[in-house]
Amino acid sequence: MEITVLDRLLAIGAMLDHDMQRAFAGTALTPTRVHALWVLIGTGPATQQRLSEELGTTPRSVSALVDGLAAAGYVERRAHPEDGRAVLVSLTPAAAAMMGRMREDHRRLTDDLIGAVDASDRAAFERGLSAVMERLDELxxxxxASYADVETENGGTQAEHGRR
Structure with missing residues (x-):
């Protein structure tokens, strides 16, 4: 079977996911928690409502996420100076140090990965990668894509058969 561009992209995604899991092993960090920390690095202190919007998730999910980050010592909550009903979430000094290290690791990995591409091809590579990302986002x-109709046409899922 021919290896397609999509196969390569999926393999890269899996490799990055595996590397992230390895890097976070033994910590309280998860990809979702780190995503929230990246948002806070970018926005500075934010309300949970803003975090919810930035992360594209529900306020209830963000509340649980912030609870976990606070318990692990990565964020702290404090009263909003202008809105008595709101709470600001901000990084702790330890989290800011961690994110500084991650930022530097990302910079080094980016340099290393781009270095694998011939210098004369780099601009085209980056344009192509951006175009693929934009198109994937549009799609x-x-x-x-849904495969529920396939399962329905074939008499349901294996899990459903086990319950019958």
């Missing part, structure tokens, strides 16, 4: 927004 995800406009279409949603």
């Amino acid at each position: 995800i927004e406009s279409e949603s």
Whole structure:
């Protein structure tokens, strides 16, 4: 079977996911928690409502996420100076140090990965990668692949058969 561009992209995604899991092993960090920390690095202290919007998740999920980050010592909550009903979430000094290290690790990895591409091809590579990302974003927004109809046509899922 021919290895396609999509196969390579999926393999890269899996490799990055595996590396992230390895890097966070033994810590309280998860990809979702780190995503929230990256948002806070970018925005500075933020309300949970803003975090919810930035992360594209529900306020209830963000509340649990912030609870976990606070318990692990990565964020702290404090009263909003202008809105008595709101709470600001901010990074602790330890989290800021961790994110500084991650930022430097990302910079080094980026340099290393780009270094694997011939210098004369780098601009085209980056343009192509951006174009693929933009198109994938468009496709995800406009279409949603679903295989539920296949299972339905074939008499349901194996899990459903086990319950019958």
